[in-house]
Amino acid sequence: MSGATLFDKIWNAHAVADLGDGYALLHVDRHLLHDLGGGRAVMDIKEKGLALRNPGLTFATPDHAISSAPGRAGTSETGKRLLNDLRTLSHEYGVRLFDVGEPGQGIVHVIGPELGLSLPGALIVCGDSHTCTHGGMGALAFGIGSSEVTHVLATQCLIQRRPKRLRVSFEGARAAGVTPKDMILYLIGRIGAAGGTGYAVEYAGGAVRALELEGRLTLCNLSIELGAKMGMVAPDDTTFAYLAGRDFAPKAELWDEALAYWRRLPSDDDAVFDREERIDMAAVAPQITWGTSPEQVIAVSERIPDPAGIADPGKRRAAEAALAYMGLAPGTPIAGTRIEHVFIGSCTNSRLSDLRAAAAVAKRGKVAPHVRAWVVPGSETVKRQAEAEGLDRIFRAAGFDWREPGCSMCLAANGETVPRGERSVSTSNRNFVGRQGPGARTHLASPAMAAAAALAGAIADVRTFGG
Template identity: 65%
Template sequence: MNSKDKMAARTLFDKLWDRHVVAELAPGVALLHVDRHFFTDMHSPEFGLLAARGLPVRNPEMTFCVADHVVSTEPGRSGGHASWSASLLAELRAGSKTHRIKLFDVNDEGQGIAHVIGPELGITQPGMLVLVGDSHTSTHGALGALAWGIGASEGVHVLATQTVVQRKPQRMRIRFEGRPGPGVEAKDLILHAIGKLGTAAGAGYAVEYAGSAIRALEVEGRLTLCNLSIELGAKFGMIAPDDRTAAYLQGRSYAPKAEHWERALRYWRSFSSDADAVFEREIEIDADKIRPQITWGTSPQDVIAVDGMIPDPASAADGERRQAMRAALEYMGLVPGRPIAGTKVDWVFIGSCTNSRISDLRSAAKVVRGRKVAAHVRAWVVPGSQGVKRAAEAEGLDRIFRAAGFEWREPGCSLCVGANGELVGPGERCVSTSNRNFVGRQGPGARTHLASPAMAAAAAIAGVITDVRRTPGEDH
């Protein structure tokens, strides 16, 4: 970088990028230093690929192994029930032992979903570059880190070199201005944005979320928001760190200790977009007007407000879109033109790296307290981590859920992706707090409706998709 560029106004993304450049490989292509690498059980075979090349793990102290995808979430578990669980967990344990990497194993006190425990334990911090072999790694960007999901080959590359080769994306800023109404959560903000902009809008971009509604959002809500960046098409999602970020991290087990705290704070504060920084695309969204959202189709962009109507393919802009909408409605078993509220559900899943944190469980518990899950509904709460589970139990949230008829389970990815064999059955309809409503995502033939924890809880009680704002009881 020449001195002229250094003088120019920079975005949060540019500052994070520049801070990690080890070498410029070609115009727009850099070798970047990786500060933290989470390595999940789905990636265990990468240890074999590394060994085949005769290479060591370059920085095991910057690497963290996590058992999350293939573990059972059944109470009393000791591993996973899927036919592949045991071998992948064994490979993960052997790899972490051989290379002396910290492992968060099945029932360890820090165990949980990588994107939940990274922030929760303070392993992820502002100004860091964080990688995971998982597309929802953008979650970590909520703390002001540069974080994105990588493939298996890149995973081996990171193990071997503690770096990653990356092409510089363009920059996009989405400002959420105003104050969301009652019953509207971070999940609704981002689902609304995906519906408005489309699931490919962020391809080729690093997205910074800003605006008064983001500043007002607690860190856990920001994590939910950044989590869904990939559903907007963007690998990178991020929010500038502020006092909320610092307060969230202070005292967490891997956060900077007293002797480094002030210095770390100064470093973190340097990460925000300059006032005159230029974004290739800028979008403003009126947060006041957003209502609780729910998806109706098989792409996260197929989303409407819960008091809306199931859209008619006849209204599609073109033939390709019309065909896609028809296929989605057929798969979902829905009739266009009818209200989405009142659609009968079989399953409710509260969990996943999107919405399994303590604030999510509190929000769902507020709706559930003193009520019963509808008789025909199977409802699960899968806390995102052991830490979340302990905190929820200390507050008595587990008792609220259990008394209502929810299953209270062990931490893991579970029904979001079914990598542990936990599945929604063919043709069954699930209101889920996860991130993808793709065909077959929760199991072959499973029908997924994405929504917030409060909306999922309301659906469990009513037995149908319902507007959480009309659920009687506590003020949401």
């Protein structure tokens, strides 16, 4: 019999009951609530007359609907009500809340790893599709819908169908200017936005092993943009070094127990995956999206594709519609395309390493006069650390706005939008029609590429950008 994969080991360890036909009742180790749906979900079990089964495994923080303006000015009445509901219900049910202004607050997928709540071998869910981010810790983590959130609150379990297993091996070394964001965007461009549908993805290979922990979180974050609701990286010494000493990570003899357990998690040498993909890192350059799906992506040095050259009729029509929406002409180089907005933030790219990479570019010049450029740190802790090393001053001196932590303009749930017809380079995860606001045109890229675009006032190749 062949060995088990990382995914199999975690799945099997959480199966409370086999429901037949590949379905299992799975135990949830960490349930994260946010302001958009958290209060509503707790209210839901209250109305149904149910108990919150394990409040001690449930954690909450506001991120989606709060303003990122200094002092949180401009949080809407609705946003305030959602925050208030989250506070009241967390208190009533004994759920630990990381509130505005205190360490621990931030984007759910930034604070989980940062606090040491997200652990290797854990099963983590949240009513947000980018929960796959926590897979970078070696956890099995995935996004769920509102009904499933209610289900977890009431039972601490979830009914799921076992997905197939896909291993993506990134072999070789990253070239200069190539970041984890570029690796995952390149993969999505190669196998498509539906390429991972129905799979749990394990990212492997030398280029993944070489990544720092935060880079692994970025890699796993875009699994859902690949169609896969779960993405993961095997835990190793990088993971353990990151976790050691974090607030909610196990301590003393529990740390030793955990470590012994975690070291057994990586896929066995003879484990078999349902599918394998291999990416040669020599082919991966800094990426930028040109369309309205993350699969519509090219290297920044390339030209905007001509739909006439796309054989598949569905992809061709999608490309035509995307170019019309994006206001782009086929065949022209994408570098040099004028932009009006830059957003550096989101659960994809708002961690300290992201801000350092962006600041390294920002210090080389000034934001172009016609560009509004925002930096929104992923958490209160990231914000404080960045300020302690002076990154905020670099950004401000270059003309960036330095803002309060939250989801902000990634999805515009708090009213922070890119105006209709205007163009943004964003370090977030979705370039969908209207994602950053009705009619907004979004290009996804890495933090360094976004900073270069802010200074150039146009899409720019970070490798050749002089500032």
